[in-house]
Amino acid sequence: xxxxxxxxxxxxxxxxxxxxxxxxxxxxxxxxxxxxxxxxxxxxxxxxxxxxxxxxxxxxxxxxxxxxxxxxxxxxxxxxxxxxxxxxxxxxxxxxxxxxxxxxxxxxxxxxxxxxxxxxxxxxxxxxxxxxxxxxxxxxxxxxxxxxxxxxxxxxxxxxxxxxxxxxxxxxxxxxxxxxxxxxxxxxxxxxxxxxxxxxxxxxxxxxxxxx
Numbered sequence: 595x596x597x598x599x600x601x602x603x604x605x606x607x608x609x610x611x612x613x614x615x616x617x618x619x620x621x622x623x624x625x626x627x628x629x630x631x632x633x634x635x636x637x638x639x640x641x642x643x644x645x646x647x648x649x650x651x652x653x654x655x656x657x658x659x660x661x662x663x664x665x666x667x668x669x670x671x672x673x674x675x676x677x678x679x680x681x682x683x684x685x686x687x688x689x690x691x692x693x694x695x696x697x698x699x700x701x702x703x704x705x706x707x708x709x710x711x712x713x714x715x716x717x718x719x720x721x722x723x724x725x726x727x728x729x730x731x732x733x734x735x736x737x738x739x740x741x742x743x744x745x746x747x748x749x750x751x752x753x754x755x756x757x758x759x760x761x762x763x764x765x766x767x768x769x770x771x772x773x774x775x776x777x778x779x780x781x782x783x784x785x786x787x788x789x790x791x792x793x794x795x796x797x798x799x800x801x802x803x804x805x806x
Contacts, residue, residue: 597650599637600771602657603669604689605710605747607632609640610767617768619643629668637676649680655771657689659783660710660718660731666782674780686780690720690731692770693746696762698725699769707739707756709748717748718785727776733785 600610606624610617621636623629641647656673659666677684690708697706709719712733720731721740736752744754745761 596652597644597646598653598655598771599641599651599673600655600657600767601633601637601669601673602689602692602765602767602770603629603633603665604657604659604661605665605765607636607669608657608765608767608770609633609636610769610771611640611644611646612768612771615772617766617772620766620768622764622767626662626665629665633668633672637672648676648682651680651682653683653685655685655687655775656780657692657765657770658686658778658781659689660712660733660785661689661783662713663782663784663786666784670780670782684780686778687770687775688720688727688731688778688783689765690718690746691727691775691778692765692767692773693762694720694722694725694727695773695775696766696769697722697745697759700761702743702745702759702761704743706743706745706759707754708746708762709736709739709744709751709754710746711748711751712785715752717751719744719748731783731785 598612602608609621611619654677693708705723709717712718741755745759749758
């Protein structure tokens, strides 16, 4: 029996659990202000529901965004730390690819765009053909999206050139844990400079973890 945990903090907190490639359970919060407080207890709660310890996991799937600087770091550092301390394989994925997989599972066969809220009246987005991402994620005004069907939690936030679908309104972390998604480099997809500046002369926790 193989258990996989998924962690994504590109928007709020999303945690999912899968067993042998089948979605089993999930935990979600939309409050980005509570990501630090919620994440570790929520992981513990989800594992406890199924009488699991972190060491029982075979793999942890980590969402690399795109997303805001602070939010992404919370999930990535937590998941990477759990994986390294417990000798578990960690896999980095693009959060937009999770939503694209949900769109394909819901029956969308045409080319489409996945969009999420980047705030500042902009969207994080990427275009997909047959469910495969065609380029690196971008951040831009909604008016700059290609004229394709738009899915995802950012689809209805602003007027977009193409039609809008209600498919994949939220990231399903249990599906994220169960699906074999394309692996991406273990580098957070910020796409923007951080609002808060990390002090120089100090190694970030994420950098330190990657170098171990």
